[in-house]
Amino acid sequence: MAVGLTACSDESTLDLAGMFSPQGETVNTRFEQSMAHNDSVGEIHLDMGADTYTIYACSDSHVTRKSHRNLDYFMAQYLAAPDPKLAIHFGDLIDAQKNYPCADSVLHLGGVAVNDEALSGSSPRLFITPGNHDIYFKQWPVYRSFFGTSAYWFDTRNGSRKLDLFICLDSAEGSLGTLQTKWLKDLLETKSKEGYRHIIVFTHTHLWKLDGSQGHTSNYAMEETYELTSLLGQYHVDFVWSGHQHARQSVFFKGVNYLVLDATKDKEQGQSYMTVEMGESLIYHYHNYPKE
């Protein structure tokens, strides 16, 4: 572990300087560092040993020193579930500055592609995309030390047979940036011809503002909204999963299903996580967290 944090503490949640100027690495820099990491790890192919498997997905856990009950519950449910399975977190793992050690239930898995052990056949695996809370206050180096990369792809297989393609995008500052957008286009151009059963994109920032539920969270610029939805539709992406707005939402546009998850944050109204039975069809189940 490149960065050692010995104690979990709660610091400021308001990075005011970050409202007006980038305080840490911007998305293009994070993307370049992520690609370097991806190159060193190699491609990730998960042999699920079956055509069907289960995904556990949650978003916006916003853990703090005093508040990580729901995330711990989610991880316990996931770890107790029968194989084959994998877990995905749609970002905002932590809430504030210096909260990473509070997310111990996730971090002890090693995260995505940190080491071979995390990718071996039967290990529990959790894939994650960064949210704005994960990287503000110049926290990208800490995120990177735990998870290695913010933009990557992996696929699931049954033996030599390809099943599903998953693409993780870094939208932590409300834009994919120029380099990542080009990478996404090139990747979809190549991978959409390889006969995957489903193509799934997951990222933190949601694309639509259907109602007032998202509070003061922002989306992409309109130009980027047009371009992204067009790109995802053009290459027949089946699903886009995201979080950020802390409220469930479903949109079907240009042939793509956009799904936004509720938050996993403790004491949030409508806390829930999702399980997805991956097969020829996707079957969603939403699970409320137990009340305190």
Place this chain on the structure above:
Amino acid sequence: MKRKLLFALLAGWMGAVSLTAANPGFGTRRYSIAVMGEYSYNNTWGHHGNLDVQALLPFNPHFEMEARQQFSTANVYTTALQFRPKFELPVGEMFIETDVYCRLVARNRMSDLTAALEVGYRMDYVSVTLGLFTRVMNDWDRDWHSNESFVAEPFNLLYRVEVFCRPQDNRWNLSFLFSNVDDYQMERMWQPLFGIGAYVDVADHWRINMGAQCKPTGMFHLDATFYGATARAGFTYRF
């Protein structure tokens, strides 16, 4: 560091250009037509140019209309109509605006229709507008035999605050603006635009307009970064 400096400079150009060019200031409004050229860059469309044509039609002291058309080399075409009843007050002027923008995003084969209702108030040195707008995005290739549909975003806040260096009927002016709309786009409420606008009357019928705009992204992610910028220049002919 260089990027941060550039971003800070652009963000410092407070004020989006929405009222910059064709707006001659209240009290002296005349039928006019404006033509402007724009250089623009954003992270999605890259470098591109726009041609703007605007007409102001002040039918009487209490009602005026604006019509605008923008042609972009990014293969995007926008038509905007604005209806504005207005009322003189002892100090300043109150107005009610109805805006309809139709943006044909041909490069992505989709359209973005927005309609707004606003209330505004302006004095010599400041103009403030507040309202709501609705957005409907539609795919030109929609599959009518599926549950695919248009996307409606029914309630968005619209805001526009413009500060002028001189009274609005002066022969020249410089304005700074903070807004989520400009003459051709309505951004979501958490996606503000910053800009600067200027005009100078060079003759009774002729006015030169200039403006610039900066669009950051992620401000309300508390992780802002540069997204795009526009510079524009042109002239207005007043009849």
